[in-house]
Amino acid sequence: MQTSGVAAGASRVKTAAQVTKWGGTQSAFDPCYHRACDTYPSNISDTVLDRAGDAAAYALWTLATGSPPATVWSDTFETATGWTTNASGTDTATAGMWERADPAATTSNGAKQLGTTVSGVYDLVTGPLAGTDAGTYDVDGGTTSARSPAITLPSGTLTLSLSWYLAHGSNSSSADFFRVSIVHSGGTTALFTQTGAATNRNGAWTTGSWNISAYAGQQVRVLVEAADASSASLVEAAVDDVRITSS
Numbered sequence: 001m002q003t004s005g006v007a008a009g010a011s012r013v014k015t016a017a018q019v020t021k022w023g024g025t026q027s028a029f030d031p032c033y034h035r036a037c038d039t040y041p042s043n044i045s046d047t048v049l050d051r052a053g054d055a056a057a058y059a060l061w062t063l064a065t066g067s068p069p070a071t072v073w074s075d076t077f078e079t080a081t082g083w084t085t086n087a088s089g090t091d092t093a094t095a096g097m098w099e100r101a102d103p104a105a106t107t108s109n110g111a112k113q114l115g116t117t118v119s120g121v122y123d124l125v126t127g128p129l130a131g132t133d134a135g136t137y138d139v140d141g142g143t144t145s146a147r148s149p150a151i152t153l154p155s156g157t158l159t160l161s162l163s164w165y166l167a168h169g170s171n172s173s174s175a176d177f178f179r180v181s182i183v184h185s186g187g188t189t190a191l192f193t194q195t196g197a198a199t200n201r202n203g204a205w206t207t208g209s210w211n212i213s214a215y216a217g218q219q220v221r222v223l224v225e226a227a228d229a230s231s232a233s234l235v236e237a238a239v240d241d242v243r244i245t246s247s
């Protein structure tokens, strides 16, 4: 029998070597560990939870199958790998187009554009600057798209995963959206759409994964879109850590 676990540090103290490598201070990883301030949701780190979830899934898969999932293609956006904006020439956005950038944080009734990324300092974001207010460099006027370079998929079971967020103000509507699609030999197929709503939605990194085994053996591209459609609203979106694995 094999066992595995993921620990985030709890009351252990970050060493000087760890501070040198990852930043922070030589204090407890979680200063609220076993204390009254260890409450939900204020003492939950979405980033740590997200990474620990990935680590647990990886360990479970590897223990169950005897081999880790193989990375077919990945992009952390720390270097330029050839994403193209408005590749089909049909984008209608007039501002806030997708860019690979070190994003500035914006707030308007909560976080809208996140200044933090999932990996490194770069992500793919709709208009990276902060501007004079949150509405300066958000998506305006329609749809903006970014398309990955061509990826040749092997045979087998294939999974596309990425980190993303959509943020919008209460002036949003169901016409606004964030969408992930796959461009394949037979056309473009949407894998996931998060639509807007007439409520405030703050930016918060989350992960999604989709089975793309139907396109095994093909050359594909990943397409991400964000839209401020219908009446003008505050819309921001970002993507990081796009990965295709085979198992």
Ligand SMILES: [Ca+2]
Pocket (backbone or CB within 6 Å): 076, 077, 078, 117, 118, 119, 120, 121, 122, 123, 240, 241
């Ligand atoms: Ca990154």
Ligand SMILES: [Ca+2]
Pocket (backbone or CB within 6 Å): 096, 113, 125, 126, 127, 128, 129, 137, 138, 139, 236
């Ligand atoms: Ca923006």
